[in-house]
Amino acid sequence: MSNYDIFFHKISLIISLALLWLMLSGHYTPLLLLLGLLSVLAVTIISSRMKLITYDQPILQLYFIRFIPYGFWLLIQVIKSNIDVCRRILNPKLPISPRLISLKSSQSSSFARMVYANSITLTPGTISIDLDGSNIEVHSLSLEGAEGLKTGKMDKKITDSEAQPYV
Amino acid sequence: MTAIEILSGILVILGSLSIIVGLLGVYRMPDFFTRLHAASVIDTLGTILILFGLILYAGLNIVSIKLLLILIFILITTPTAAHALAKSALHGKLKPMTDDD
Numbered sequence: 001m002s003n004y005d006i007f008f009h010k011i012s013l014i015i016s017l018a019l020l021w022l023m024l025s026g027h028y029t030p031l032l033l034l035l036g037l038l039s040v041l042a043v044t045i046i047s048s049r050m051k052l053i054t055y056d057q058p059i060l061q062l063y064f065i066r067f068i069p070y071g072f073w074l075l076i077q078v079i080k081s082n083i084d085v086c087r088r089i090l091n092p093k094l095p096i097s098p099r100l101i102s103l104k105s106s107q108s109s110s111f112a113r114m115v116y117a118n119s120i121t122l123t124p125g126t127i128s129i130d131l132d133g134s135n136i137e138v139h140s141l142s143l144e145g146a147e148g149l150k151t152g153k154m155d156k157k158i159t160d161s162e163a164q165p166y167v
Numbered sequence: 168m169t170a171i172e173i174l175s176g177i178l179v180i181l182g183s184l185s186i187i188v189g190l191l192g193v194y195r196m197p198d199f200f201t202r203l204h205a206a207s208v209i210d211t212l213g214t215i216l217i218l219f220g221l222i223l224y225a226g227l228n229i230v231s232i233k234l235l236l237i238l239i240f241i242l243i244t245t246p247t248a249a250h251a252l253a254k255s256a257l258h259g260k261l262k263p264m265t266d267d268d
Contacts, residue, residue, distance in 0.1 A: 023229070023232055023236075024229075024233060024236075026229045075215075078211050078212075078215075079212065079215075082185070082208055082211060082212040085192070085204060085205070085207075085208055086185065086188045086192075086208060086212075089188055089189075089191055089192035089195060089196075089205060089208075090188065090191075094195060094196075096196075096201060096266075097266035098198075098200060098201050098263060098264055098265055098266055099265050099266060100263060100265060117250065118243070118246045118247065118250075119246075121207070121246035121247075121249050121250050122207070122211060122242060122245070122246040123207075123211075124204055124205075124207040124208050124211060124212075125204055126204075127200070127203055127204065127207070127249055127250065127253050128250055128253075129200075129250070129253040129254055129257050130254060130257060139200050139253065139263055141201060141204045
């Protein structure tokens with residue numbers, strides 16, 4: 001990574017931290033603004049001394065933006081499967097058939113694979129319990145949940161958002 | 168009461184109900200891994216509904232932005248915690264109850 005890249009990463013870290021501070025503080029007197037500036041600089045200096053600003057993704061602070069449309073799709077899936085799990089809990093017969101399945105993930109970056117494993121766990125009814133390279137072990141509460149994951153729709157959506165050209 | 172206040176009240180009540188359903192699930196499920204599934208209903212549907220209700224109640228200001236950030240952080244951290252629990256249970260030789268037939 002060149003010096004220019006590291007400088008660019010530092011600037012983008014300072015800007016995103018400052019925006020976060022301004023958003024969370026709500027007080028804009030000179031003293032508090034000065035303290036905010038000092039804390040932003042302190043965090044930047046500490047994270048560059050810890051060598052955290054040598055990340056292999058293009059501009060860490062903006063990389064997640066390409067996953068935002070996927071996030072809305074995921075929200076709908078989460079609500080659907082929540083309703084399904086709630087039905088199973090409230091059914092007196094408790095119609096569950098837990099099983100373990102193994103999935104292949106087709107993402108190339110570790111960040112996107114993290115998004116995939118976390119999405120599986122966030123959806124009630126399926127939990128990712130082990131990751132080994134591109135293999136994901138999943139524990140599913142029902143046959144339908146396992147079949148839904150095996151179609152690979154979620155995997156494809158994440159791979160598509162990962163490959164988007166912007167940012 | 169305005170329409171938005173009533174809507175936010177309904178969302179908070181629905182969120183509380185889904186937390187009760189999740190708790191009932193934790194009680195009814197037969198083993199550790201299936202209990203985790205029931206607990207994730209609380210983490211997702213419960214927090215999404217309650218925090219959306221509070222965001223509607225707060226209106227568009229600094230409070231609602233903070234609530235939105237809280238929601239995003241909860242939705243990132245709870246699957247991580249559930250994964251850590253499940254993985255450590257599996258590596259601690261706890262066999263998941265399966266129903267393959």
